[in-house]
Amino acid sequence: MDSSKLLKNVYGIDIHFEDLVYQVNVPKKPEKKSVLKGIKGTFKSGELTAIMGPSGAGKSSLMNILTGLTKSGVSGKIEIGKARKLCGYIMQDDHFFPYFTVEETMLMAATLKISNQCVSLKEKRTLIDYLLNSLKLTKTRQTKCSNLSGGQKKRLSIALELIDNPAVLFLDEPTTGLDSSSSFDTIQLLRGLANEGRTIVCTIHQPSTNIYNLFNLVYVLSAGRCTYQGTPQNTVMFLSSVGLECPPYHNPADFLLECANGDYGDQTEALAEAAKDIRWRYDQQLMQGEDADAPSETQVAKFNESQSPGQVQVQVQKIEIQNMESSKDLTKHTYPPTEYMRLWLLIGRCHLQFFRDWTLTYLKLGIHVLCSILIGLFFGDSGSNATKQISNVGMIMIHCVYLWYTTIMPGILRYPAEIEIIRKETFNNWYKLRTYYLATIITSTPVHIIFSTVYITIGYLMTDQPVEMDRFVKYLLSAVVVTICADGLGVFLGTVLNPVNGTFVGAVSTSCMLMFSGFLILLNHIPAAMRFMAYISPLRYALENMVISLYGNQRGQLICPPTEFYCHFKNAVTVLRQFGMEDGDFGHNILMILIQIAIFKVLSYFTLKHKIKTN
Numbered sequence: 106m107d108s109s110k111l112l113k114n115v116y117g118i119d120i121h122f123e124d125l126v127y128q129v130n131v132p133k134k135p136e137k138k139s140v141l142k143g144i145k146g147t148f149k150s151g152e153l154t155a156i157m158g159p160s161g162a163g164k165s166s167l168m169n170i171l172t173g174l175t176k177s178g179v180s181g182k183i184e185i186g187k188a189r190k191l192c193g194y195i196m197q198d199d200h201f202f203p204y205f206t207v208e209e210t211m212l213m214a215a216t217l218k219i220s221n222q223c224v225s226l227k228e229k230r231t232l233i234d235y236l237l238n239s240l241k242l243t244k245t246r247q248t249k250c251s252n253l254s255g256g257q258k259k260r261l262s263i264a265l266e267l268i269d270n271p272a273v274l275f276l277d278e279p280t281t282g283l284d285s286s287s288s289f290d291t292i293q294l295l296r297g298l299a300n301e302g303r304t305i306v307c308t309i310h311q312p313s314t315n316i317y318n319l320f321n322l323v324y325v326l327s328a329g330r331c332t333y334q335g336t337p338q339n340t341v342m343f344l345s346s347v348g349l350e351c352p353p354y355h356n357p358a359d360f361l362l363e364c365a366n367g368d369y370g371d372q373t374e375a376l377a378e379a380a381k382d383i384r385w386r387y388d389q390q391l392m393q394g395e396d397a398d399a400p401s402e403t404q405v406a407k408f409n410e411s412q413s414p415g416q417v418q419v420q421v422q423k424i425e426i427q428n429m430e431s432s433k434d435l436t437k438h439t440y441p442p443t444e445y446m447r448l449w450l451l452i453g454r455c456h457l458q459f460f461r462d463w464t465l466t467y468l469k470l471g472i473h474v475l476c477s478i479l480i481g482l483f484f485g486d487s488g489s490n491a492t493k494q495i496s497n498v499g500m501i502m503i504h505c506v507y508l509w510y511t512t513i514m515p516g517i518l519r520y521p522a523e524i525e526i527i528r529k530e531t532f533n534n535w536y537k538l539r540t541y542y543l544a545t546i547i548t549s550t551p552v553h554i555i556f557s558t559v560y561i562t563i564g565y566l567m568t569d570q571p572v573e574m575d576r577f578v579k580y581l582l583s584a585v586v587v588t589i590c591a592d593g594l595g596v597f598l599g600t601v602l603n604p605v606n607g608t609f610v611g612a613v614s615t616s617c618m619l620m621f622s623g624f625l626i627l628l629n630h631i632p633a634a635m636r637f638m639a640y641i642s643p644l645r646y647a648l649e650n651m652v653i654s655l656y657g658n659q660r661g662q663l664i665c666p667p668t669e670f671y672c673h674f675k676n677a678v679t680v681l682r683q684f685g686m687e688d689g690d691f692g693h694n695i696l697m698i699l700i701q702i703a704i705f706k707v708l709s710y711f712t713l714k715h716k717i718k719t720n
């Protein structure tokens with residue numbers, strides 16, 4: 106089958122809004138600020154609409170409200186309803202995973218958005234070829250996303266959202282950062298997509314005349330009010346009707362913005378009043394009343410009817426596309442995979458991402474091995490030599506703290522680096538946040554287990570610790586759970602705070618936990634009022650468990666070198682007594698760390714969810 110046909114099967118969805126008010130709180134002031142002041146408009150299917158206006162006019166606010174990104178403070182009527190699921194939102198900045206190629210990124214989008222049950226993998230590949238070709242990205246299909254130019258990134262963003270053929274596309278300033286030729290190409294591409302029956306709405310700053318004329322409708326905002334809604338071609342005549350004459354050789358779009366900006370006096374009231382006349386939406390002949398092709402009175406009446414309150418319905422009708430051969434293909438609908446399927450796909454993507462980012466994998470693993478060997482060389486036979494037992498507990502402490510620090514810091518930085526991608530993908534219904542979150546947990550946990558196992562095993566063997574499987578497994582288990590706990594706390598801090606504050610709080614909280622770990626100051630020496638801190642320190646539980654693993658369970662005697670007259674720690678139990686850990690309960694300690702892991706993981710999910718919605 107020709108997969109490109111899937112893209113032609115467009116539902117026409119008109120967006121209508123009226124009495125749209127958006128109010129925001131102003132710090133230290135009782136009254137609210139009205140960003141949008143009761144505006145009204147219709148963005149039709151098959152049309153490319155530009156939302157324009159001076160800076161601060163409310164363009165992004167309108168866009169965010171229509172896409173559903175902004176909900177609070179909004180009142181009025183928006184007719185798009187459930188059809189929002191059929192919308193794609195292309196945000197101003199283009200964010201992709203840097204280590205994936207264009208083709209891989211497209212394939213991931215296709216598999217996450219469309220079920221294999223309705224479109225086979227082979228068909229998806231054909232669809233991708235078609236899209237890459239249409240968006241002039243074929244030559245870059247093997248290029249890593251981080252190496253794309255600004256225009257290529259924008260086209261890739263559009264291609265990704267086109268994969269499941271949305272009926273409505275919103276784009277926030279799609280030409281920002283592009284040169285004039287790329288800007289023209291991008292808007293021309295959008296016009297082509299609109300011609301196929303989609304509703305395409307974008308905000309734009311100062312378009313050139315060429316670009317301006319590509320739009321079907323221009324919707325201008327000025328201080329939260331609509332000061333023009335009509336075709337680009339009618340702009341000059343519209344402004345003239347309120348006494349604003351566009352100078353010769355002046356770009357009408359610039360003049361329109363200058364008027365909206367108040368450069369020729371405050372004309373907002375007059376422009377807003379004149380903009381209510383819907384005739385500006387039709388071509389100029391209507392104004393002159395000369396041409397038979399001008400919209401008939403019936404058309405205008407129908408349009409007026411659709412604008413009247415109470416009459417407007419979400420319009421979902423199928424657009425007939427000419428030259429389609431197979432009606433079967435036309436009626437073929439795509440639907441998304443189940444969230445369970447998406448979970449597996451996301452786990453695969455997380456793994457791939459992990460192996461592509463060599464700093465995250467090979468460098469970290471190499472440093473773990475190196476540091477572990479250094480510790481082994483440094484502490485020598487501390488595990489068995491009775492004279493070195495304080496040092497040996499120090500080494501256990503180092504094991505704990507090293508794993509904690511090297512895990513908490515990347516944890517803090519994990520989501521801030523990805524948040525824009527997650528926001529874009531969850532908003533555009535690629536998957537649910539909980540699915541992604543679960544996939545990252547499922548992927549990262551084995552990695553922590555493997556990395557900490559490598560690190561601990563080398564140090565354990567090199568420092569002559571007891572060669573007993575039971576002790577080793579308990580020691581390792583304690584190290585692994587505290588590593589996972591560090592990741593949980595790191596991710597939590599990273600979702601609550603920005604990276605700078607997160608790393609600061611991460612370092613400070615680790616230092617506090619260290620103080621209450623029972624090594625630097627013995628537990629029974631901590632002032633009673635502050636002792637509760639020890640009971641919330643995962644490092645304390647881990648340290649106690651690691652010490653119990655090595656010295657508890659009737660280990661017996663350690664080696665006292667013949668040169669030593671007296672070995673205080675000859676009996677292993679003396680070490681436990683020294684640190685006040687003879688009553689330590691391994692199972693209880695593990696449970697306490699597991700509870701903290703669960704708390705951090707649950708909290709992180711909700712803070713991440715909140716962050717994605719509010720930023």
Ligand SMILES: Nc1ncnc2c1ncn2[C@@H]1O[C@H](COP(=O)(O)OP(=O)(O)OP(=O)(O)O)[C@@H](O)[C@H]1O
Binds near residue numbers: 129
């Ligand atoms: N959540 C908010 N809290 C406070 N003020 C807000 C909020 N959202 C928007 N505003 C204010 O509303 C006005 C319009 O903002 P908006 O971002 O919609 O403008 P814009 O037309 O997109 O501007 P620009 O072209 O500069 O991006 C601005 O003055 C902005 O400060």
